[in-house]
Amino acid sequence: MSDDEPRSNAGQPTLELFDYVPESALVVVAHPDDCDFLAAAVMSAWVSQGTRGAICLVTDGDAGGDDPEVPPGELSRIRLEEQRAAASHLGVDQVICLGYPDGMLQNTLDVRRDLVRVLRRFRPELVVTMDPTSRFFGRGYINHPDHRAAADACLDAVFPSARDVRAFPELASEEGLQPHKTKFVLIGSGQSADVAVPVLAVDIENQLAALGEHRSQFDASDMAEGMWKGARQAGALVGVELAESYRLFDLVPNPSQRGYGRGLAEREDRSGLPPARPPASPWG
Ligand SMILES: [Zn+2]
Structure with missing residues (x-):
């Protein structure tokens, strides 16, 4: 195996280093x-x-408790406060809640329209979401x-609605929200991960602090070992100390010409330059 090929240990998934720093996520x-x-x-x-960061919650989180005495809406208020406190550990001050009922969510056109609105307003270069195929x-x-x-x-x-001018035309005509193309999507999928994003110890510490804010849901004090272990395992597969694994979708034309991956990391290692900045957007 040459140095340019993704690393693979016997029985382990093959991951590519994704060290790109998006303008917005x-x-x-x-x-x-x-x-x-x-x-x-x-x-x-x-x-x-x-990076400019934001978090969008599709539901209100109001079903995440066992106490029937808690009045409707109270838990969602508490959980939104917890999420905002958690986001502050990450340096993120935008938490958007679409407010759909917890536990009853379906992929309807109303939900899609609301997410297209968020995408066209925030205009992220990169989106992270969960794995819809994980059952x-x-x-x-x-x-x-x-x-x-x-x-x-x-x-x-x-894809395709935020991109298409004719999808939900009222968003453009009534709200002035123009089409937006997201360049990268990362899906949290341990089963089909193909990239690993390098992180530092401080980032894992911030993650644990964020998890610790969700006091209405769980005690995060016993999660540290698993988080560190997972990050070390993913990092070992791409030659860094700590990383988080995802499945990548690169929606930019000519993805083979992108400047992420091992080559970029190795150039940085030799140069001692600060972290890579995104190249100029092909969409201006
Ligand atoms: Zn959940």
């Missing part, structure tokens, strides 16, 4: 707390390098239907 998830499992470390890494995780977890629906709606909004 939007995380789209179903519930408050999902982002902090899915993308907190990479958002911490990117925002600390100048089962071992014997211990059936993936939440809201996770799949939110991810499906997000991907359908990214």
